[in-house]
Amino acid sequence: MGGNAIELRGLTKTYAGHKGEPPKQALKGIDLDIPQGSVFGLLGPNGAGKSTLINILAGLVTKTSGRVGIWGFDQDVNPRQSRAAIGVMPQELNLDPFFTPRGSLEVQAGLYGVPRAQRRTDEILELIGLSDKANAYARALSGGMRRRLLLGKALVHDPQILVLDEPTAGVDIELRQMLWANVRKLNRRGMTIILTTHYLEEAEAMCDEIAIIHHGELLIRDTTKRLIARIDTKTLVIEPATPLTGDLPLPDGVQMDRRDDGRLAFNYARTKVKPGDILSALREAGIEIADVSIEEPHLEDVFLDLTRAPDHAA
Ligand SMILES: Nc1ncnc2c1ncn2[C@@H]1O[C@H](COP(=O)(O)OP(=O)(O)OP(=O)(O)O)[C@@H](O)[C@H]1O
Numbered sequence: 001m002g003g004n005a006i007e008l009r010g011l012t013k014t015y016a017g018h019k020g021e022p023p024k025q026a027l028k029g030i031d032l033d034i035p036q037g038s039v040f041g042l043l044g045p046n047g048a049g050k051s052t053l054i055n056i057l058a059g060l061v062t063k064t065s066g067r068v069g070i071w072g073f074d075q076d077v078n079p080r081q082s083r084a085a086i087g088v089m090p091q092e093l094n095l096d097p098f099f100t101p102r103g104s105l106e107v108q109a110g111l112y113g114v115p116r117a118q119r120r121t122d123e124i125l126e127l128i129g130l131s132d133k134a135n136a137y138a139r140a141l142s143g144g145m146r147r148r149l150l151l152g153k154a155l156v157h158d159p160q161i162l163v164l165d166e167p168t169a170g171v172d173i174e175l176r177q178m179l180w181a182n183v184r185k186l187n188r189r190g191m192t193i194i195l196t197t198h199y200l201e202e203a204e205a206m207c208d209e210i211a212i213i214h215h216g217e218l219l220i221r222d223t224t225k226r227l228i229a230r231i232d233t234k235t236l237v238i239e240p241a242t243p244l245t246g247d248l249p250l251p252d253g254v255q256m257d258r259r260d261d262g263r264l265a266f267n268y269a270r271t272k273v274k275p276g277d278i279l280s281a282l283r284e285a286g287i288e289i290a291d292v293s294i295e296e297p298h299l300e301d302v303f304l305d306l307t308r309a310p311d312h313a314a
């Protein structure tokens, strides 16, 4: 191990304009390495270019320029091998309504040239929790079941890399947890996972490393831990024993927010201020504290910070 599952160099995509509209440059030269064995998050606001990138990997969209390496194979030089190394669960539900889950998985395995003896249809049906719906028409499946079937289809050829484009959009909590349990299981068995999601707590919990793209450009790529550590702000939250109004004497660099529930939130830079200093200041002002907690920064803060920065505005 230790190599890259995906290597992108100068990847661009410009969609032709429709009906007199100008062409749309969806990817503006992406350089990105995704290590083997990782759970890698591809994040970015709507229209950033995530699905375009994923669909290029899947061979569903033709790139305009640049190089795409998948599991060591150049997509242009070895299209068959690079396709065999990757399974993609697309963002859009594109199932044939007249196929059953079993039929869909069999057809997909056929498309990928998986010999009958090597097919794992029952195992996959079990994994995606559709064994009892194996012979129902796709049109009779709920939205969540269809999503699970899309995941199953991405797995028929046992790819080294699994790509999930917003796998949990609009999916209930139970199914979401099942999906993530499955993804973790596949990753533990050695599968490299690449996913997009707009649920940043989910990315924070699932991904070892993250890339944020915005307007077709790579803004940042780092471990989830280091990305979160970039945010220097922490928040000390106190519940006063009696309701408080008016100003409070606070150490320099501390900013206070009153929350609707009567609690007070003190934002401070952890490299400059210690929470004890804030508590001492409150104690000196004679304030009695009923409860206290500290809130850590989240990936969401990093994301908003980066994607709202004025120099990256459209
Ligand atoms: N087939 C297409 N023809 C023309 N423009 C397209 C096409 N597909 C995508 N685009 C444009 O390319 C840009 C990137 O779209 P893409 O679907 O890759 O974004 P995304 O990051 O996946 O967004 P979302 O979070 O909404 O799924 C958008 O401006 C979109 O309008």
Ligand SMILES: [Mg+2]
Residues within 6 Å of the ligand: 050, 051, 052, 091, 165
């Ligand atoms: Mg998308």
